[in-house]
Amino acid sequence: MVGALVAAGITIAALPGWSQQPAPTPHPSGILGATDHRVPIAPDAWPWSSIGRINVVQGPRHRSYCTGTLIGPRHVLTAAHCLFDTRLNTWVKPDQVHFVAGQALSDKFKAHSIAVSILTAPGFDFSVEQRPRYDQIRADMIARDWAIITLQDAIDLKPIPLRSFHRVDLPNAGETGEIARAGYSADRPFLLSIHRGCSAKIDVPRPQSLVHRCDSMPGDSGSPILLLQGETASVIGIHIVSMQDFEPGVGYTARGARGVSASAFEAAASDSTRAR
Numbered sequence: 001m002v003g004a005l006v007a008a009g010i011t012i013a014a015l016p017g018w019s020q021q022p023a024p025t026p027h028p029s030g031i032l033g034a035t036d037h038r039v040p041i042a043p044d045a046w047p048w049s050s051i052g053r054i055n056v057v058q059g060p061r062h063r064s065y066c067t068g069t070l071i072g073p074r075h076v077l078t079a080a081h082c083l084f085d086t087r088l089n090t091w092v093k094p095d096q097v098h099f100v101a102g103q104a105l106s107d108k109f110k111a112h113s114i115a116v117s118i119l120t121a122p123g124f125d126f127s128v129e130q131r132p133r134y135d136q137i138r139a140d141m142i143a144r145d146w147a148i149i150t151l152q153d154a155i156d157l158k159p160i161p162l163r164s165f166h167r168v169d170l171p172n173a174g175e176t177g178e179i180a181r182a183g184y185s186a187d188r189p190f191l192l193s194i195h196r197g198c199s200a201k202i203d204v205p206r207p208q209s210l211v212h213r214c215d216s217m218p219g220d221s222g223s224p225i226l227l228l229q230g231e232t233a234s235v236i237g238i239h240i241v242s243m244q245d246f247e248p249g250v251g252y253t254a255r256g257a258r259g260v261s262a263s264a265f266e267a268a269a270s271d272s273t274r275a276r
Contacts, residue, residue: 003055004034004274007039007046012140016028019097020134022034022253022254023253024247024250024251024252024253025251025252025253026251026252027251027252028218028242028244028252028254029217029242029252029254030215030216030217030218030220030242030254030257031215031216031217031254031267032213032214032215032242032256032257033169033215033221034141036193036215037195037198037214038185038188038189038193038194038196038215038216038217039193039194039195039196040192040193041102041182041190041192041193041194042104042192043101043103043110043192044101044102044104044110045257045271046101046157046158046160046233047158047160047226047233048182048194049101049102049110049157050069050070050101050102050157050158050159051067051068051069051070051101051102051160051182051183051192051223051224052067052068052069052070052076052099052100052101052102052103052109052110052112052161052184053065053066053068053099053100053103053184053189054066054067054068054076054078054082054083054097054098054099054222055097055098055099055100056083056092056094056096056097056098057098058085058087058088058092058096059087062087064082064083065184065189065219066078066079066082066093066219066220066222066223067182067183067184067219067220067221067222067223067224068099068149068155068222069160069222069223069224069235069238070099070101070155070159070160071148071159071160071161071162071235071269071271071273072154072159072269072272072273073154073155073156073159074113074150074151074152074154074155074273075148075149075150075151075159075269075272075273076099076148076149077114077146077147077148077149077152077162077222077224077235077238077265077269078118078146078147078221078222078238079145079146079147079221079238079239079240079260080121080124080126080144080145080146080147081126081137081145081221081240082147082221082222083097083118083120083147083149084126084227085195086128086134089127089128090104091118094114094115094116094117094118094149094150095114095115095116096112097112097114097115097118097149098112098114098115099112099114099115099149099151099155100112101155101157102157102192102194103184103190104190104191104192105190105191107190110155110157111155111156111157112153112155113151113152113153113155114151115149115150115151115152115153115244116150116151117149117150118147118148118149118150119147119148119149119150119268119272120144120146121144121145121146121147121264121265121268122144122198123144124141124144124146125138125141125170126141126145137240137241140206142209142240142241142258142259142260143206143207143208143209143260143261144260144264145240145260146199146238146260146264146265147222148265148268148269148272150272157208160224160226160233160234160235161234161235161237162234162235162236162262162265162266162269163227163234163235163236163262164236164261164263164266165202165261165262166202166203166263167202167203168201168202168203169199169200169201169202170199170200170201170202170227170236170252171199174225176229177197177227177228177229177230178196178197178227178228178229179197179200179212179214179225179226179227179228179236180194180195180196180197180214180225180226180228181194181195181198181200181212181214181215181216181220181223181224181225181226181239182194182195182224183216183219183220183222183223183224183239184219184220184223185216185217185218185219185220186217186219187217187219187220187221193197194227195214195215195216197211198212198213198214198215199213199214200212200213200214200225200236200237202236202261202263203235203261203263207263208260208261208263208264209258209259209260209261210225210236210237210258210261211256211257211258211259211260212225212237212239212256212257212258212259213256213257214257216239216242216257220239221239221240221241222238222239222240223238223239224237224238224239225237225239226257231270235262236261236262237259237260237261237262238260239257239258239259240257240258240259241257241259242254242256242257242261243255243256243257243258
């Protein structure tokens with residue numbers, strides 16, 4: 001979601017082995033090192049064609065978006081907080097949500113559909129009164145910050161399968177491949193960008209969550225953390241927030257990024273796709 005919700009101000013210390021830090025910036029950023037590793041990629045082939053924008057119309061002058069992934073012909077995975085209307089302190093209605101797969105420049109895309117229903121994790125609470133600050137999410141809610149959107153129309157694109165891991169760092173010698181994150185960042189709203197060759201720690205700092213070292217920006221909430229292995233790809237989790245330190249007179253410094261592991265939503269995703 002464009003704005004402060006994505007750069008939620010959750011602060012953590014730098015993790016061991018991840019010591020390279022970016023320079024402070026005047027606004028929250030999810031660029032985690034001295035170099036921005038995101039590069040544009042054309043969404044004209046799988047799996048990139050099955051990643052898209054989730055556009056949310058909250059009113060005539062209130063629009064936002066996040067990134068989502070097609071995980072079934074009529075099902076899209078994203079971050080739950082993207083579908084919450086902070087102004088009204090309630091969830092948006094499904095018909096306010098529009099998924100556009102393979103969004104590209106010049107208004108090109110692969111497919112699109114509006115939503116008919118939204119499934120969120122039991123116990124997830126993003127109400128304003130439950131937040132540490134209006135633009136923050138409680139740390140204990142991050143592992144529940146997922147949503148599965150059911151679309152009105154089936155999309156004729158190959159979904160990206162889910163794959164869950166437990167208590168592991170990826171990639172590793174036993175699980176070769178490449179970790180990547182792809183999404184529609186706010187500074188490139190109609191251009192899919194990817195950071196390849198990053199890393200993820202599953203079930204850290206708590207079960208069903210993850211921390212990762214993939215660059216991100218607002219707009220990338222809900223974007224898939226992917227394990228790429230040759231011609232295959234799988235969603236091992238989703239990005240939720242970058243974590244910031246703030247020093248008055250200096251600015252924000254990104255200290256890491258957190259998300260949800262696939263183990264948190266794989267059962268719900270399986271039930272949803274099997275039911276329709």
